[in-house]
Amino acid sequence: MGIGTTSHGAMRLKSLLENPYLNFLLRLVIGIVFIVASIDKIADPNAFAVSINNYKLVSPGFAMFSATVLPWVELLCGLGLVMGVLYRGSALLSLLMLVVFTVAILIALSRGLDISCGCFTQDPTVGKIGWVKIGENLLLVFGSLYLVLSNKVSSFLSIFRKTR
Amino acid sequence: MKNLQPALRESILILTVSLVLGFLSTGVSGKGFFAPPPDTAQRNAPQFISLDEARLLHQSESAMFVDGRHAYDFGLGHIKDAINIPLSEFEVAAVLLGSIPKDKTLVTYCDGAECNSSIELAVKLDSLGFSNVRIFFGGWKEWESAQLPTEP
Numbered sequence: 240m241g242i243g244t245t246s247h248g249a250m251r252l253k254s255l256l257e258n259p260y261l262n263f264l265l266r267l268v269i270g271i272v273f274i275v276a277s278i279d280k281i282a283d284p285n286a287f288a289v290s291i292n293n294y295k296l297v298s299p300g301f302a303m304f305s306a307t308v309l310p311w312v313e314l315l316c317g318l319g320l321v322m323g324v325l326y327r328g329s330a331l332l333s334l335l336m337l338v339v340f341t342v343a344i345l346i347a348l349s350r351g352l353d354i355s356c357g358c359f360t361q362d363p364t365v366g367k368i369g370w371v372k373i374g375e376n377l378l379l380v381f382g383s384l385y386l387v388l389s390n391k392v393s394s395f396l397s398i399f400r401k402t403r
Numbered sequence: 404m405k406n407l408q409p410a411l412r413e414s415i416l417i418l419t420v421s422l423v424l425g426f427l428s429t430g431v432s433g434k435g436f437f438a439p440p441p442d443t444a445q446r447n448a449p450q451f452i453s454l455d456e457a458r459l460l461h462q463s464e465s466a467m468f469v470d471g472r473h474a475y476d477f478g479l480g481h482i483k484d485a486i487n488i489p490l491s492e493f494e495v496a497a498v499l500l501g502s503i504p505k506d507k508t509l510v511t512y513c514d515g516a517e518c519n520s521s522i523e524l525a526v527k528l529d530s531l532g533f534s535n536v537r538i539f540f541g542g543w544k545e546w547e548s549a550q551l552p553t554e555p
Contacts, residue, residue: 281428284435293519307435311421311428319417328413353518387410 256389265382266320269333272379273317276359280310283361290357294347312336320386330386337383341376344368449511449525449536457510457539458551466508469528471520472543481543482512483552490520493527500531508535515544 255261280287288306292299312332319329340358347354347368356366366372429435452460460466461482468485470477477487488500490513503509509528513520525536539546547553 284425284429285438288435303435307429308418308421308425311424312417315417315421315424325413325417327410328415328417331410332414332417351517353514353520 262389269382270317270320273313277310277314279360286361293354294343334383334387337380449529449538451540452537454541454545466510469511471513471524483554505532506534510537510539512539512542515542
């Protein structure tokens with residue numbers, strides 16, 4: 240009975256991972272989040288470097304390097320997820336970025352730092368870090384983990400073709 | 404795990420393109436690493452001061468202390484004669500500074516080493532044209548533990 244239950248669970252997990260609608264929905268949500276998050280950072284990399292520096296985890300030089308490259312990684316991953324182009328790489332990088340961001344916020348919270356997240360806007364008075372932000376990030380981490388494990392690769396339009 | 408290799412290959416491609424786009428865009432717009440150095444000759448950029456320097460400025464009554472904490476914390480206790488400009492309400496509260504000469508020495512502070520409000524406040528005051536802004540980074544905690552003048 241144990242084996243039967245296990246194989247039944249494994250089949251359900253397999254069918255969940257191959258569900259094209261869930262896959263498409265998560266790609267759309269996580270992709271749009273990354274695209275929106277990248278816009279302010281690309282427009283003002285200096286302000287984003289200040290936001291990274293506020294976490295006091297990396298040197299100012301590395302903060303500036305991250306502020307130069309990271310917003311473009313976010314934008315390309317976001318577009319990749321939404322369009323289904325370079326989908327596997329986009330999902331893997333999204334997962335890695337979200338894990339790093341979440342750990343950085345956790346470390347800042349444990350040190351008692353009163354700083355803004357720097358996630359969507361670089362305004363220092365908006366989006367202070369907190370447990371709500373950790374919760375939001377964890378949801379996105381689970382979503383992107385699903386995308387990494389999911390075998391379903393479909394382009395932007397193929398999801399609509401399948402429904403016909 | 405059979406997907407890991409193509410995922411890694413695609414990741415490297417995305418990272419490489421991002422690296423190129425990042426440096427190209429900042430190079431063209433003159434931001435990030437390509438930003439011109441700040442003009443320190445004309446502006447007196449905000450500087451950090453120690454507890455002793457803050458105490459001397461307070462004793463001389465030549466400086467105005469600006470508390471960047473929330474109004475609630477300010478109400479519980481603050482450096483004597485300080486004014487409260489919470490960072491989150493800067494635009495509104497900055498009207499308090501309208502009558503103050505731009506060359507007046509302003510000393511910003513917040514809770515202490517765990518907060519950045521004193522630095523962000525100093526940058527905002529500097530951008531308003533105040534030329535003598537100082538940051539007392541030790542803040543309220545250091546001042547209070549040294550038993551220097553407070554109110555209420």
